[in-house]
Amino acid sequence: KSMLPFPILFALFAGCAQSSVTASPSTSSTPSTPSYIPLVASESIWTPSPGTTWQWQLSDPVDLSVDADVYDIDLFDNDASVVDALHAQGRIAIAYISAGSWEDWRPDADSFPQVVIGNDYEGWPGEKWLDIRRIDLLGPIMQARLDLCVAKGFDAVEPDNIEAYQQDTGFPLTYEDQLRYNIWLAQEAHRRGLSIGLKNDPDQVADLLPHFDWALTEDCFEQGWCEKMRPFIDANKAVSARHRAVFAAEYTETGMTLDKFCPQAKATRFSAILKHLDLGVYREACETAP
Numbered sequence: 001k002s003m004l005p006f007p008i009l010f011a012l013f014a015g016c017a018q019s020s021v022t023a024s025p026s027t028s029s030t031p032s033t034p035s036y037i038p039l040v041a042s043e044s045i046w047t048p049s050p051g052t053t054w055q056w057q058l059s060d061p062v063d064l065s066v067d068a069d070v071y072d073i074d075l076f077d078n079d080a081s082v083v084d085a086l087h088a089q090g091r092i093a094i095a096y097i098s099a100g101s102w103e104d105w106r107p108d109a110d111s112f113p114q115v116v117i118g119n120d121y122e123g124w125p126g127e128k129w130l131d132i133r134r135i136d137l138l139g140p141i142m143q144a145r146l147d148l149c150v151a152k153g154f155d156a157v158e159p160d161n162i163e164a165y166q167q168d169t170g171f172p173l174t175y176e177d178q179l180r181y182n183i184w185l186a187q188e189a190h191r192r193g194l195s196i197g198l199k200n201d202p203d204q205v206a207d208l209l210p211h212f213d214w215a216l217t218e219d220c221f222e223q224g225w226c227e228k229m230r231p232f233i234d235a236n237k238a239v240s241a242r243h244r245a246v247f248a249a250e251y252t253e254t255g256m257t258l259d260k261f262c263p264q265a266k267a268t269r270f271s272a273i274l275k276h277l278d279l280g281v282y283r284e285a286c287e288t289a290p
Contacts, residue, residue, distance in 0.1 A: 001098075001124070001160050001218070046092060046155045046195040047213045048245035050233050050269035051288040056249055058096055058279040064089065066283060072096055072158055072216075072247075075149060076106060083153040094197070095154040097145050099185055100161030102128045111141050118170030121161075129161075129169035132181040142185065146192050156195035158216055159185050163201040179207055186211040197247070202228035216247045217270075221261035222254045226270065233269050248272040262286035 048070065055068040060077045064085055071086050075095040083093045102117050103109065104126040116134050121127040130138060149157050162185070165178040182204065189196035198205070198212040202225050205215075209231050220226040232244040248270045250256040258274055265272035265286045274284040 001101075001121075044193060045190060045213060047242055048092070048195075048247075050243050050245050050271070052245045052247075052271055053285065053288060054247050054271055054273065055283055056247075056273065056275060056279055057281055057283075059281070063281045066281070068283075068285075070094060070247075075145065075152070075154070075157075078152070080152040087153065092155045093153070094156040094158050094195075095149040095152070096158045096160065097142075097149075098127075098161050099142060099159035099181075100130055100132055100164045102130055108141060108144065111144075113137050119168055122168075129164055129167060129171070131169070131171045132162075132164055132173060133171065133177045135181060135184055139184070139188075143188055146188055146194060149194055150192050154194065156197065156213070157189050158197050158199055160199050162199055163204070166203075175204070179204060182208055183211050198232075205229060205231055214245045214247065216249070218249050219251065219254060220248055221250055221264060221272070222256050226264070226268065229270075230268065246270045249275050251275055251277050253277050258284055258286060 052070060053068045054070040054072060055066040056072040057063065057066075058072075058074045058077075060074070062071065062073050062078060062082055064071075064082075068091070070092040072094040073082065073096060075097050086093045101121050101124075102112050112130070116131040116137050118129040118131060121129055132138065146157065159182075162182050163178065165173040165175055178201075182198075182201070186196050186208075195213040198208055198215045200217055201208070202217075202220070205228055212232075215229050215232045217226065217229055220229065226246075226248065229246045232246050235243045246269075248261075248265060250261055250272065252274060253276070256274060261272060264270075266288070269288075271288060272286040276282050
């Protein structure tokens, strides 16, 4: 952090392929490692290549004049007409959602049971952490959000706040709890034909690489952990033969300027931009390597 109907055949498939993964609050501090079959995204699921240009704007209205291949915009604040306009320009549309926090201003805020709402998210008024162990309760809400992504015509989803196990959430979340939830999200996105990105969460890249189609980072150059995301760029035939984009955002509020991170971004083929924390229209971009 720092309405098109489904085709009948797809709807039948989705109904038959609902996730069998459920979760309840952990009773052991050392839960067993879940077993998953890594998903292989079909050719219809968007997988961006390194060097893909992007704009990240979570304010409204979206400025459609920015020269970028991809726009990452808010799911709830933009209707299908904005997505249609992006597609008409040949651009890809990513939907931003928070998958790990409750936000009191969202239209579905009342759908969250009180039992899954935890501590305040420090620095973000009106936002609280979620108990991501409770897929039985959060699952239908997140599925509805993914369905809305599809209904509005989005190509992909950016799930925010998916490294809650490292935060003061008010719940005893573990690495395995987070892994289970993140893989479940990827499965649900892929079942709907949506591409999905790994948002931050660098310490779980090795486990999550088979399940995510690209990555998005905040402050990785400023904080020095970009190298952990390199597996997305460096294709691994054991996982995927595809080189996948890493979209990197740095913030002016941390003192970053283009000259401080663009040389490294170009050398590593990260798609790096400079933004203000409010994620408005402002954007400066590094030159991308071929």
